């Protein structure tokens with residue numbers, strides 16, 4: 001019997017206003033295509049409607065309040081969440097890989113912005129920079145000069161920035177030294193980085209994978225108890241061919257594909273807003289359709305994204321920025337996809353065992 005989420009007995013009572021019951025009983029939005037009555041624990045106390053969900057959804061509070069106001073229901077919405085998932089390993093509940101077949105398509109940018117967007121929803125988030133060929137996350141979070149510290153010479157403390165916990169191969173070695181690692185040595189080092197970091201309790205650990213579909217990527221995908229992978233691609237033919245290999249690799253090792261993100265989808269002129277399909281049209285979307293992978297979103301090629309990354313302050317932190325909102329919507333979709341997937345097949349906790357092969 002599925003036991004991920006037990007609804008309480010506080011589902012709407014008959015004395016709840018009819019319009020409130022109808023609001024909560026409708027599929028809520030494209031991001032949350034379920035009725036809140038199906039997933040939330042709810043209570044109504046005079047002027048306050050309190051919902052507790054099985055996944056982080058800070059965005060829902062504002063949307064729900066809007067709907068309550070629109071229906072002239074004089075209620076204050078409060079949303080909280082409770083994570084009842086078992087840890088997939090150590091203190092980490094769900095591991096999400098961000099991968100790309102080809103280098104330079106914006107994988108690290110996407111991983112950083114998604115991790116911060118997940119934290120903005122109220123989740124406890126870790127970000128592991130496993131991109132051994134170009135650990136760029138320290139730079140993108142303004143921590144390029146930081147080094148990992150150890151409390152006992154055996155473990156590593158993660159850094160904390162913008163509400164997320166960070167670890168990077170770049171905090172341990174100079175990027176030039178890391179790039180010479182190959183095969184087993186690289187995967188061994190990366191697995192050590194995962195295991196020896198003192199992660200606090202995390203709802204999501206986002207892993208920025210090295211680009212490509214070689215041995216390192218395969219070993220990591222097999223050794224980590226992964227909840228799912230997100231593929232980042234640009235619409236160019238060469239990137240798509242490599243993204244296809246990524247999809248095939250994850251399918252081979254039974255890792256669910258949570259979604260595809262088409263980055264640098266179109267060029268957006270910062271002056272006039274004109275859009276141009278600089279790398280072709282919707283290639284990522286066609287690939288996603290062909291392989292039946294959900295599309296999480298499309299991002300423009302936009303100098304603001306690069307500038308924010310270079311300044312060490314990801315664009316998702318900017319208030320009311322259109323691009324920040326795209327990342328936030330993608331994170332919401334990701335949260336719901338992970339919830340739904342776990343609900344359909346509850347995961348088992350596993351122990352990570354290091355071997356020399």
Ligand SMILES: Nc1ncnc2c1ncn2[C@@H]1O[C@H](COP(=O)(O)OP(=O)(O)OP(=O)(O)O)[C@@H](O)[C@H]1O
Nearest residue numbers: 103104105106107108109134300301302305306309
């Ligand atoms: N949508 C975008 N618009 C403009 N610049 C972008 C966009 N996405 C990424 N960039 C920039 O492109 C460069 C490469 O991005 P990033 O490091 O995220 O790619 P990557 O796929 O992780 O690369 P690598 O394979 O080297 O790790 C960075 O300078 C980044 O700021």
